[in-house]
Amino acid sequence: EVQLVQSGAEVKKPGESLKISCHGSGYSFSNYWIGWVRQMPGKGLEWMGIIFPGDSDTRYSPSFQGQVTISADKSINTAYLQWSSLKASDSAMYYCARGGRYADFWGPGTLVTVSS
Amino acid sequence: SYELTQPPSVSVSPGQTARITCSGDALPKQYAYWYQQKPGQAPVLVIYNYSERPSGIPERFSVSSSGTTVTLTISGVQAEDEADYYCQSGDSSGTPWVFGGGTKLTVL
Numbered sequence: 001e002v003q004l005v006q007s008g009a010e011v012k013k014p015g016e017s018l019k020i021s022c023h024g025s026g027y028s029f030s031n032y033w034i035g036w037v038r039q040m041p042g043k044g045l046e047w048m049g050i051i052f053p054g055d056s057d058t059r060y061s062p063s064f065q066g067q068v069t070i071s072a073d074k075s076i077n078t079a080y081l082q083w084s085s086l087k088a089s090d091s092a093m094y095y096c097a098r099g100g101r102y103a104d105f106w107g108p109g110t111l112v113t114v115s116s
Numbered sequence: 117s118y119e120l121t122q123p124p125s126v127s128v129s130p131g132q133t134a135r136i137t138c139s140g141d142a143l144p145k146q147y148a149y150w151y152q153q154k155p156g157q158a159p160v161l162v163i164y165n166y167s168e169r170p171s172g173i174p175e176r177f178s179v180s181s182s183g184t185t186v187t188l189t190i191s192g193v194q195a196e197d198e199a200d201y202y203c204q205s206g207d208s209s210g211t212p213w214v215f216g217g218g219t220k221l222t223v224l
Contacts, residue, residue: 044217061211
């Protein structure tokens with residue numbers, strides 16, 4: 001069974017750094033793209049970027065390029081999304097999802113709250 | 117940047133047919149994919165590769181296309197179908213996941 005397990009909810013202050021994770025199991029992690037999607041409260045889905053764990057080929061949405069870093073460690077079947085300096089506007093639910101042209105399996109999401 | 121346009125809301129009575137449209141210039145050349153998201157839950161893929169349904173998705177979910185518009189049709193709507201629905205496609209510049217703004221389906 002394909003599963004994507006995401007790290008737990010985070011509460012951070014503006015300016016702090018953060019790295020959230022997405023662990024895949026039940027399939028060959030290295031051979032499928034993993035994408036990250038933001039959903040702000042009450043809003044729609046926004047694609048942030050995508051990574052191919054096999055060779056770490058990474059693509060970013062222009063809206064998120066330079067704002068976040070996506071990485072993966074194929075040895076432990078885990079993808080990451082990180083911020084170096086959080087802003088209040090980064091408060092949102094973040095989903096990882098498997099897939100290239102489309103997302104066939106989704107993680108449950110990680111809620112990030114940034115507040116002073 | 118490439119955009120996919122959906123109506124903000126659609127309302128139907130149980131047993132009726134719901135139609136949710138998704139418009140985008142690249143849709144004649146690119147597949148549209150559809151996701152269902154219920155409150156407090158992650159999205160779930162309901163349609164891929166134009167009209168394929170993943171395992172567990174009922175046959176009442178189907179897709180049709182005309183020009184730059186793709187339509188998700190839910191026949192015989194049930195209360196459990198009440199959710200937000202998002203279309204997604206790629207654009208010609210290589211952006212793989214462009215999402216529509218989402219449509220809230222209300223079952224009256």
